Amino acid sequence: MFLVLDGRGDLYAQVARALRQAIEEGRLATGARLPSSRQLATDLGLSRNTVVTAYELLRAEHAIDSRQGSGNYVAVAPAPRGAAQTTQRTAAASRYSARMRRLPPLRLRPTLPQLRFDLQYGEPLVDPPLATAWRGALGRAVARCDLRYGPPAGQRELRAAISEHVARRRGIGCSADDVLVVGGAQQGLGLAARVLLDEGDAVAIEDPSYQLAEMALLAHGARLHATPVDGEGLCVSQLPAAGVPMILVTPSHQFPSGAVMSMARRRALLDYARHHDAWIVEDDYDGEFRFAGAPTPALRSLDDAGRVLYVGSFSKLLFPALRLGFIICPPGLHDDLIGAKLLADVGSPAIEQLALADLMRSGAFERHLRHATAELRRRRAALVDGLARHCARHVLVHDSGAGMHLVGWLPHWSAGDVEQLVQHALNRGLGLHSIGPHFRRSPAPAGLLLGYAGLSAKQLGAAAQLLGQCLEHARTDPLP
Numbered sequence: 001m002f003l004v005l006d007g008r009g010d011l012y013a014q015v016a017r018a019l020r021q022a023i024e025e026g027r028l029a030t031g032a033r034l035p036s037s038r039q040l041a042t043d044l045g046l047s048r049n050t051v052v053t054a055y056e057l058l059r060a061e062h063a064i065d066s067r068q069g070s071g072n073y074v075a076v077a078p079a080p081r082g083a084a085q086t087t088q089r090t091a092a093a094s095r096y097s098a099r100m101r102r103l104p105p106l107r108l109r110p111t112l113p114q115l116r117f118d119l120q121y122g123e124p125l126v127d128p129p130l131a132t133a134w135r136g137a138l139g140r141a142v143a144r145c146d147l148r149y150g151p152p153a154g155q156r157e158l159r160a161a162i163s164e165h166v167a168r169r170r171g172i173g174c175s176a177d178d179v180l181v182v183g184g185a186q187q188g189l190g191l192a193a194r195v196l197l198d199e200g201d202a203v204a205i206e207d208p209s210y211q212l213a214e215m216a217l218l219a220h221g222a223r224l225h226a227t228p229v230d231g232e233g234l235c236v237s238q239l240p241a242a243g244v245p246m247i248l249v250t251p252s253h254q255f256p257s258g259a260v261m262s263m264a265r266r267r268a269l270l271d272y273a274r275h276h277d278a279w280i281v282e283d284d285y286d287g288e289f290r291f292a293g294a295p296t297p298a299l300r301s302l303d304d305a306g307r308v309l310y311v312g313s314f315s316k317l318l319f320p321a322l323r324l325g326f327i328i329c330p331p332g333l334h335d336d337l338i339g340a341k342l343l344a345d346v347g348s349p350a351i352e353q354l355a356l357a358d359l360m361r362s363g364a365f366e367r368h369l370r371h372a373t374a375e376l377r378r379r380r381a382a383l384v385d386g387l388a389r390h391c392a393r394h395v396l397v398h399d400s401g402a403g404m405h406l407v408g409w410l411p412h413w414s415a416g417d418v419e420q421l422v423q424h425a426l427n428r429g430l431g432l433h434s435i436g437p438h439f440r441r442s443p444a445p446a447g448l449l450l451g452y453a454g455l456s457a458k459q460l461g462a463a464a465q466l467l468g469q470c471l472e473h474a475r476t477d478p479l480p
C-alpha cells in the first residue's frame with residue numbers, strides 16, 4: 001500500500017495520520033479492506049507493533065472497523081474534499097476533446113427505472129448452455145494461455161477460426177493472416193478511421209445510421225455526408241460525385257431501417273469505390289441472423305478490387321460484454337491496421353481470444369448460433385404478431401426477416417407525438433425507443449426501434465399489447 005509519512009512525531013501517529021488522510025481524500029473508500037498489520041509494516045519498513053497501534057487508534061476514532069478473523073475495513077469515508085473541483089471541467093485540451101464535447105451526451109443505453117418490459121435494442125439473448133460452454137472454455141484458456149504479450153493482430157487459433165467461419169457463413173475467402181482481432185466493431189471502426197482519414201476528410205454514412213459509429217467519426221474530425229437509404233439500402237447514386245475517402249455501410253441489414261442492400265446497389269457501390277479510390281467499411285454487426293430466404297453474401301465477398309474492410313462483431317453472435325470483433329483487412333491496409341491496433345492497446349485480451357477459438361472449434365459456437373437463430377425467429381414472430389394484433393391502426397412494420405430488432409414506423413405521428421408516447425409508455429412500465437435520433441435529416445420520420453432479443457416470446461406478446469394501449473391513449477388529438 002502506498003502511504004507517505006510526514007515525519008512528525010511518533011511513527012504510529014504518522015501511520016494513523018496518513019491512513020486518515022487517505023480515507024478523507026477518498027483514496028480509501030468506505031468498506032475497503034486495509035492490508036494486514038504485518039503486510040503494511042513490511043510495505044512501510046516499520047515494526048508490526050507500530051502499525052497495530054496505528055490501527056487501534058483509528059478504531060478508537062471509529063474510522064475503521066475490525067471484523068473477527070477477516071481484518072480491518074474503512075468504516076466511514078467522508079465525501080472527497082476535491083469532489084467539487086473534479087466534476088468541473090477544464091477547457092478542452094485538444095481538438096478531439098472539443099469535438100467530443102460537442103456531441104450529444106455519450107451513453108450506451110438510457111438508465112430507465114425498473115420496467116415491466118423494455119424494448120431496448122442491443123440486449124443479449126441469454127442462453128444458459130452458452131454460459132456453461134463459455135465457463136469451460138475460459139477455464140481451459142486460462143490453463144494454457146501464454147502469459148507474455150501476444151501477437152497484436154490476435155491469437156493465431158482465433159484468427160484461423162474466424163477466417164473459416166466467414167468463409168462458411170459469409171462467403172468471404174480469406175486466410176487467418178487477413179484477420180485482425182479487435183475490441184468489438186466499435187474499435188474496428190475507430191481503427192479504420194485512424195488509418196483512412198485526416199481531420200476534415202469526408203465520410204459517407206447511411207441516413208439513418210448507428211449513432212456510436214457516427215460519433216466516433218465526428219470525434220475523429222470527419223465531415224459526414226449523410227446519404228439516404230431506401231428499401232434497397234444505401235442510395236449509391238446520391239454519393240458525392242467527386243468521391244469520398246470512406247463509406248460506412250451496413251449492407252446485410254441496414255441499421256436501423258432493416259433494409260437489405262440489393263445486388264444492383266452492391267455492384268454500384270463497389271464500382272463507385274473502385275472509380276474514386278474510396279474505401280468501404282462494411283459493418284456486418286448482425287448479418288448472420290436471417291430468418292427468411294437465403295443469407296445474403298457479404299459485400300466483401302464480391303469485392304475483387306480490395307476496397308472493402310469487413311468489420312465483424314461477436315456482440316450479437318455471443319454477447320456484447322465480450323468486447324471482441326474483427327476486421328478482414330484488405331491487402332493494401334493490412335499492415336497499417338495491425339500497426340494502429342498495436343499502438344491502440346497492444347492487442348486484445350489473450351484468454352478471451354483463446355476461449356472463443358475453443359468455442360468455435362468445439363462446435364459450441366455453431367450450436368449456440370442455431371439455437372439463437374431459432375429463438376430470435378420465435379421472438380420476432382411473437383412481436384410481429386403482437387403488433388399486427390394490437391397496434392395495426394398506428395404501426396407499420398418493416399419486417400426484413402433478420403437481426404435482433406425491427407422498426408415500427410408511425411406514419412401518422414410526429415416526432416413530438418413519439419416523445420409523448422415514450423413518456424406515456426414509461427409511466428406504464430414499457431421502455432420504448434424512438435428511431436428519430438438515428439436520422440440526420442430533419443424532420444426524421446416517426447417510428448420506434450424495437451429490440452426483441454432480451455424478452456421472451458410471451459413477454460413480447462404482452463409488451464405489444466401494452467404498446468397498443470399506449471398508442472391509443474398517448475395522443476390527445478385523434479388520428480387523421
Ligand SMILES: Cc1ncc(COP(=O)(O)O)c(C=O)c1O
Pocket residue numbers: 122183184185186187210213250255283285312313314315320324325
Ligand atoms: C450497427 C452496429 N454497428 C456496430 C455495433 C457495435 O458492435 P460492438 O459491440 O462489437 O462494438 C453495433 C452494436 O449494437 C451496431 O448496432
